[in-house]
Amino acid sequence: MLWIGDHESVIKAIYSGSEFLGGAAASNEVGVVLESTRSLILDYLRALLVHFKLAMSKLLVDYERRKFVAPNHTCTHMLNFALREVLGNNVDQKGSIVVPEKLRFDFSHGKPIDPELLGKIESIVNEQIKSELDVFSKEATLAEAKRINGLRAVFGEVYPDPVRVVSIGKQVEDLLADPENEEWSSISTELCGGTHIKNTREAKAFALLSEEGIAKGVRWITAVTSDCAFQAIEMALSLEQEVDGASKMEGSQLEKKVASLKSRVDGASIPAAKKSDLRTKLSVLQNKVRKAQKKIAEENMKKAVKVATEMAEVAASDGKGFCISRVDVGLDAAATIQ
Numbered sequence: 001m002l003w004i005g006d007h008e009s010v011i012k013a014i015y016s017g018s019e020f021l022g023g024a025a026a027s028n029e030v031g032v033v034l035e036s037t038r039s040l041i042l043d044y045l046r047a048l049l050v051h052f053k054l055a056m057s058k059l060l061v062d063y064e065r066r067k068f069v070a071p072n073h074t075c076t077h078m079l080n081f082a083l084r085e086v087l088g089n090n091v092d093q094k095g096s097i098v099v100p101e102k103l104r105f106d107f108s109h110g111k112p113i114d115p116e117l118l119g120k121i122e123s124i125v126n127e128q129i130k131s132e133l134d135v136f137s138k139e140a141t142l143a144e145a146k147r148i149n150g151l152r153a154v155f156g157e158v159y160p161d162p163v164r165v166v167s168i169g170k171q172v173e174d175l176l177a178d179p180e181n182e183e184w185s186s187i188s189t190e191l192c193g194g195t196h197i198k199n200t201r202e203a204k205a206f207a208l209l210s211e212e213g214i215a216k217g218v219r220w221i222t223a224v225t226s227d228c229a230f231q232a233i234e235m236a237l238s239l240e241q242e243v244d245g246a247s248k249m250e251g252s253q254l255e256k257k258v259a260s261l262k263s264r265v266d267g268a269s270i271p272a273a274k275k276s277d278l279r280t281k282l283s284v285l286q287n288k289v290r291k292a293q294k295k296i297a298e299e300n301m302k303k304a305v306k307v308a309t310e311m312a313e314v315a316a317s318d319g320k321g322f323c324i325s326r327v328d329v330g331l332d333a334a335a336t337i338q
């Protein structure tokens with residue numbers, strides 16, 4: 001559904017992003033369901049995939065917005081595919097939001113995904129982008145479409161009939177001609193009415209930024225593509241260089257650097273797998289800081305005991321029953337008590 005130029009149709013519903021509206025004023029930004037896009041899936045309407053500006057009675061498609069939404073949407077399909085590849089067939093789509101800035105994918109899974117697996121999921125999507133796969137779409141009867149091996153559909157979703165099939169790397173006609181072919185389980189095929197890029201290379205890059213639980217057995221992943229993905233990857237690289245640089249530091253310089261890096265890494269929009277790596281490296285450095293602090297404390301303790309013992313001996317040889325002395329151990333309370 002990549003329209004170029006004017007389009008005439010009847011508006012069947014108007015969506016504000018949170019509710020359906022009875023109407024919209026000129027220049028309001030709303031999502032609409034058109035009679036001509038009957039295969040539009042409601043779930044993607046929620047995702048505001050179709051975004052228009054209503055001007056007078058004429059619909060102007062916001063192509064600028066669509067330009068950024070399309071790669072995010074196609075990457076959502078690749079992410080859905082990669083999740084099944086890595087986690088197995090029990091992963092089902094529970095929702096999806098695609099906006100120009102990012103994508104969010106909700107899915108069924110009982111526990112947090114290991115960062116290593118998140119990295120694997122991310123690289124499957126990036127491999128598909130690098131493979132420059134064509135994105136195909138075609139209408140088919142619902143019964144025909146459902147026979148395609150490996151087809152991803154949202155459980156409980158009511159699909160129109162005929163329905164639009166979107167496949168990545170293989171023509172929909174080929175899938176329909178031999179639906180049970182085992183080979184199809186290794187490509188992304190979905191029932192979908194949304195906007196897509198024509199080739200996966202247009203997404204440029206994919207960065208999986210976060211993975212977290214939102215309800216019992218339901219988790220979500222947020223991710224970015226294109227320039228936002230490049231930015232996330234560059235930011236991760238520059239933080240990694242700083243972390244590696246910090247490992248050559250010592251003492252209070254190291255302590256300060258680790259504290260600053262920790263809060264910056266925690267708050268950074270960088271790939272989740274890389275964030276986990278950096279946290280591991282930082283915790284090694286935190287241990288180094290702790291060990292150094294402990295060593296200083298032990299040395300202070302020894303120093304305090306040594307000075308006190310010497311002073312006590314001097315006092316005893318002078319015939320005094322007590323003595324007061326200054327021991328230079330800074331603010332080390334433990335050493336002072338000793």
Ligand SMILES: [Zn+2]
Pocket residue numbers: 044073077190191192193194
């Ligand atoms: Zn879709």
